[in-house]
Amino acid sequence: MTTRPKGAGRGDLFDPECPTRRLLDRVGTKWTSMVVKVLAEAAPDEVRFAELKRRIPGVSQKMLSTTLHSLVRDGLVARRVEPVVPPRVHYRLTELGLSLETPLAELRTWAERHMAEIDRANAAADDA
Amino acid sequence: MTTRPKGAGRGDLFDPECPTRRLLDRVGTKWTSMVVKVLAEAAPDEVRFAELKRRIPGVSQKMLSTTLHSLVRDGLVARRVEPVVPPRVHYRLTELGLSLETPLAELRTWAERHMAEIDRANAAADDA
DNA sequence: CCGGATCCGGGGCGATACTG
DNA sequence: CAGTATCGCCCCGGATCCGG
Numbered sequence: 001m002t003t004r005p006k007g008a009g010r011g012d013l014f015d016p017e018c019p020t021r022r023l024l025d026r027v028g029t030k031w032t033s034m035v036v037k038v039l040a041e042a043a044p045d046e047v048r049f050a051e052l053k054r055r056i057p058g059v060s061q062k063m064l065s066t067t068l069h070s071l072v073r074d075g076l077v078a079r080r081v082e083p084v085v086p087p088r089v090h091y092r093l094t095e096l097g098l099s100l101e102t103p104l105a106e107l108r109t110w111a112e113r114h115m116a117e118i119d120r121a122n123a124a125a126d127d128a
Numbered sequence: 129m130t131t132r133p134k135g136a137g138r139g140d141l142f143d144p145e146c147p148t149r150r151l152l153d154r155v156g157t158k159w160t161s162m163v164v165k166v167l168a169e170a171a172p173d174e175v176r177f178a179e180l181k182r183r184i185p186g187v188s189q190k191m192l193s194t195t196l197h198s199l200v201r202d203g204l205v206a207r208r209v210e211p212v213v214p215p216r217v218h219y220r221l222t223e224l225g226l227s228l229e230t231p232l233a234e235l236r237t238w239a240e241r242h243m244a245e246i247d248r249a250n251a252a253a254d255d256a
Numbered sequence: 257c258c259g260g261a262t263c264c265g266g267g268g269c270g271a272t273a274c275t276g
Numbered sequence: 277c278a279g280t281a282t283c284g285c286c287c288c289g290g291a292t293c294c295g296g
Binding site for chain 4: 029030031060062063066085086087
């Protein structure tokens with residue numbers, strides 16, 4: 001999933017290593033944005049795995065787990081394990097993750113305001 | 129494709145019809161954000177197909193064509209054909225498309241500023 | 257309770273070749 | 277010049293089983 005190029009292009013946005021494309025590859029995966037949102041709403045508190053799953057209807061255990069590990073790997077989410085039986089695992093956004101929430105929130109705002117127009121455009125296209 | 133549970137709860141962002149998820153499904157496709165960026169930079173001028181292709185290294189004709197048609201269908205891009213031989217097709221952002229450029233630009237800014245941190249986090253994870 | 261391992265289908269995406 | 281058609285790979289993401 002995570003494409004792993006090495007040198008990050010920082011000048012040309014259309015460089016194959018374009019940071020925006022790479023970011024969208026991550027944020028665009030199905031569950032990432034929702035995980036970030038839930039964790040952002042809970043911040044600075046932690047959220048347990050099961051609670052996260054409960055708050056994101058439709059996500060499978062596998063995908064939630066995979067998504068979280070990707071985010072941890074990217075340094076956007078911190079993971080804390082309580083060494084008890086049964087184990088308890090807690091997640092929270094790092095500062096980096098929190099800073100990402102800002103632009104993501106703006107995208108959400110745009111979506112809420114304008115998706116209806118997109119739907120209308122599609123409906124019009126279907127007519128033709 | 130997507131099952132339609134019922135009327136979308138207009139409050140709940142985690143509804144299966146969540147507008148944010150749907151927007152990200154579109155914007156997250158590989159070439160969309162770059163097409164929008166090129167057209168936004170050219171705005172309010174139009175850009176021809178070949179010029180668009182030239183400015184987006186790596187894109188195939190097929191994917192550029194597909195991406196553009198999706199955007200047209202969504203009402204984000206307008207298409208104008210000059211009925212000459214050989215044909216000339218011009219594209220430009222609609223107002224809706226232009227308004228999307230704003231939050232997208234902020235995502236780009238975030239990406240430029242922070243992708244290096246993400247890369248470092250990944251490198252650190254590779255060590256372990 | 258948390259999540260790794262495996263199997264599998266569908267769709268995004270690319271390469272190439274062909275039309276008007 | 278600007279597409280469309282076809283083929284096929286890859287990998288996301290869902291279901292299920294299992295392990296600590």
